[in-house]
Amino acid sequence: MxxxxxxxxxxxxxxxxxxxxxxxxxxxxxxxxxxxxxxxxxxxxxxxxxxxxxxxxxxxxxxxxxxxxxxxxxxxxxxxxxxxxxxxxxxxxxxxxxxxxxxxxxxxxxxxxxxxxxxxxxxxxxxxxxxxxxxxxxxxxxxxxxxxxxxxxxxxxxxxxxxxxxxxxxxxxxxxxxxxTAGQPRHPHWSPSGYTLAFDSNVAGSYDVYTTDVDVVAGTATTPVRRTFNEVKAETDPTWAPNGHEIAYSTNQFGPRTIQIIDIALAPSDPGYNRLAERNFASISHNNPSYSADGSDLFYDAPAAEDPVSPTNVWKINLATQGKCEIQVDNRADSDPDVSNVLNHTSVADGFVPYSYFMFVTQATGAGVNIWRGNPLNSCLLPLAMGVALVPPVIDINDQTTETFQTVLNYPPETRAAGYVCRFSNTGGDGMRMRNTGFVSPTLMGTIVPPDDPGGVPGTPNYPDGGSPFSYCIQSNTHTAPDSLRITCIWPFRDVADRIVALGLTGDIVPIKVNAYSNRVGRKFQGFGYLRLTNSASPAPVAMLGNSPNPFNPITKIKFAVRKPGNYALRLYNVQGALIRTVASRHFDVGTQEVTWDGRTNTGGMAASGVYYAKMSGVSKTDGSDAIKLVLNK
Structure with a gap:
């Protein structure tokens, strides 16, 4: 058959x-x-x-x-x-x-x-x-x-x-x-080790957890055995642990529902018979527990951010470490997880991390009440590093000719070594997902999405086939070596500028976060580029972008952006305003520039630990200037 x-x-x-x-x-x-x-x-x-x-x-x-x-x-x-x-x-x-x-x-x-x-x-x-x-x-x-x-x-x-x-x-x-049929029974759940059912029933006057053995050959079941004994509170929604002798359930014993675990291998009088799944729980409702395939984690639903007025999300807690994470799809309610009993792993290169897929109920994307499948990797593992460069790094808010800017994304060696490639396809590893609905990738500052434009030529090497909507994201097709792969995306400048202005960060060097995830398992990538939004009738010809590292000892690299080619001097001053070192004084072309200070003064000695100011200025007084603070920490 x-x-x-x-x-x-x-x-x-x-x-x-x-x-x-x-x-x-x-x-x-x-x-x-x-x-x-x-x-x-x-x-x-x-x-x-x-x-x-x-x-x-x-x-x-x-x-x-x-x-x-x-x-x-x-x-x-x-x-x-x-x-x-x-x-x-x-x-x-x-x-x-x-x-x-x-x-x-x-x-x-x-x-x-x-x-x-x-x-x-x-x-x-x-x-x-x-x-x-x-x-x-x-x-x-x-x-x-x-x-x-x-x-x-x-x-x-x-x-x-x-x-x-x-x-x-x-x-x-x-x-x-x-x-x-006794006591309005509900929520049957099979033991992993045989034909034993756990369920809840109010046959004793309040809802408790019971178990019964089912003889599937004879077609009979044994008299149910009561497993929880609180006479005035409800214990419901039982779920067996993979070990076959522990049962997690939801209870209102402490007010808002929490999740407790009983070990039926012990006598009910044993101090270890009953315990909290989360020892330091928030005063919110926890419901619908379900074990991971290896029994190490417990999935459940609870309000987002543990805020009682928020819609529910699916959560995962490690029972041994008590570490937990919130699994987020969008801002609609997610609930009722049912976890696969199959244990999968990330690739060996990515740490061979164990995880379980799970099903859950959601109204995500506004497509109705549906059941989705998920895995916890995107939400529960630290994101892998992603390089982000912003072009240009300095934009004047009064420059009406600037409507977009670019991010150039690439993966550092440690991300490539984990089996991921910075391209649309999965050639050579797990590629980057391009998607603008449902669960967007990539995103800028959390929610900003590249423009959705039908341009581009389907089937060409740089076009994001397979349903990607981003003609404004292209991948490099002139280089094939893993360390030279790039994805360049164009973003709406005004959306970013509005946020920076609203936060009162005009004039500051602002970290701009970019998130993305992988095609196959949804592994999260995260990186930061840096943008300075200026506000002047006539944009300054030069702007400082910061230094790295900071604090430093004794060497640091100082970055700045030149909007107008010309002769500029980079000078370092102490907090008293005394000149310490002229690091550079020469002609600079348009673009992002970088010079290095080795910690020495104009006399050749080493500068003392402390705060210094790097000031970039033009030869003419009308050229303007800009400055940043540096910390030398020996």
Whole structure:
């Protein structure tokens, strides 16, 4: 069944996807993020993601981002579009592919549990570790007769659309197993080490976490065992750790919901039985915990920036170090993470860092309530270095002829050594993503995007093919050596000038941050260029750009920009105004210039530690002057 047909099914789709993304391969179009479902802006949206775990033979698996293994199938619930039955849900299954790739969603999606008459509702899907058994909650249309069931499904890499009715991965095997009806049970979650379910129920008067063993052969379940014991607070949303004996859950024991962990290998009276996932938690609501594949991290949703009035984002905390990070897509709410049980790694050159993909619910990009796939690399790893040069480095705000300026981007040796190349394609490594919607790259000062213009010639070496919108970003095509690769982008000057003026930084040397990310895994790059915005009726012919290093001992390089060619002198003064050294006095051409001070005075001795001023001035008094402060620190 899964031989030749498999080649014609999923692999054929992957080949088509790769064909439509030249030089990219099958990679998430938004780098670290991919929209998997196509929902809408109504209440029917797609929610409650649950990855169908990979079977023992690896049939239900696929590859993304070049060579990363992930689950082939995603299940989720969606509300009925029928008027009067909006509270009724169905469970669907869809291929775990980026929906921005070939539009095969309809052929790749199937109904798993659905009542066409809308009399029965199915939700809270969760798969056993072998991908065979789906646990879910079932109610009638009015929310009554609530129960948890288990249904076996056929293991396959395609659905009935591919293999014919009764042969697809949505095909039921046998009858559903009733697990429990007691206490409005919800949120079933399979243990990774066998057919044991955790769930929450209020059978004891308040919601607590319970476990039960399911005999999938006999079609029975054992009497549930209570695992949490707070009589007046709620413990809900249990999720098993990969070790098979710890369960994380959300509770309102301390007011706003926090995440706690129990170890059922210990007696409830043991001091180590129950502990906080985050020992020093913020007073905000933490919900929907889900473990990373290796159990070291816990994903959950909480308000952005831990501000209780902000929309939620997905967060990740390392349970051992308590280090955490916020995973950001845009300013819309992201919630309900479901983490893959497959552990992937960055390249060996990039540190072989372990990470897990995860699914989450979001309204990102305003495309409706959808389920996206993400990875934490872009948000949770320190960005790799990127060189940024601004051209020109000095602009006068009154110069009405200046509408744009350039950034020249390149990668230093350490970024290239990590396996990344400063080009649009992935030739020789993971290239730089060019995208102006969804999850933009590159960006200037956080939000400014290069102009979107349809110019350029598609198919030429410097044109950003594969869906890139930036004809105003071009890559060098005269040099091929890795250390000479460049991407040059043109930016709207007025947007940047308005920000600098609003911040009161006119006349200062302002660091301009540029962010970008890689094509395949969305690895973040960051660099700073420097811009000086002047404000004069007649722009000064010379402007100081700073020195590096500063403080220094004893050598520093002093940079300045010449707007008008001529004779200029660079002199150094101490805080009393005494001349210490004339570093240069000669003709300079237009452009960025650099001279070096070796720390010596005009008499040849070494200057003392302290503050000095470097002043650049023209020969004529009308030429103007400019100065910066230097610190010699021996």
């Amino acid at each position: 899964n031989g030749m047909k498999k080649l014609l099914g999923v692999i054929g789709i992957l080949a088509l996807a790769a064909a439509l993304l030249p030089a990219q391969g099958y990679a998430d179009v938004r780098g670290p993020f991919a929209r998997v479902t196509n929902g809408n802006n109504l209440s029917t949206g797609n929610e409650q993601p649950a990855l169908r775990h990979i079977d023992a033979d690896g049939i239900m698996s696929t590859i993304t981002d070049g060579n990363k293994l992930i689950e082939l199938w995603l299940t989720f619930s969606s509300r009925s579009p029928a008027q009067g039955f909006e509270g009724t849900r169905s469970i669907f299954m869809i291929l775990n592919f980026d929906s921005s790739l070939p539009n095969f969603q309809q052929s790749a999606m199937a109904k798993m549990l659905d009542d066409p008459a809308n009399h029965t509702s199915y939700f809270d899907p969760n798969w056993s570790s072998d991908g065979r058994f789906l646990a879910y909650t079932q109610t009638d249309a009015n929310g009554g007769n609530q129960a948890i069931y288990v249904q076996e499904f056929k293991v396959n890499d395609g659905n009935d659309f591919d293999y014919g009715a009764g042969n697809g991965a949505e095909t039921k095997i046998g009858s559903p197993i009733l697990v429990t």
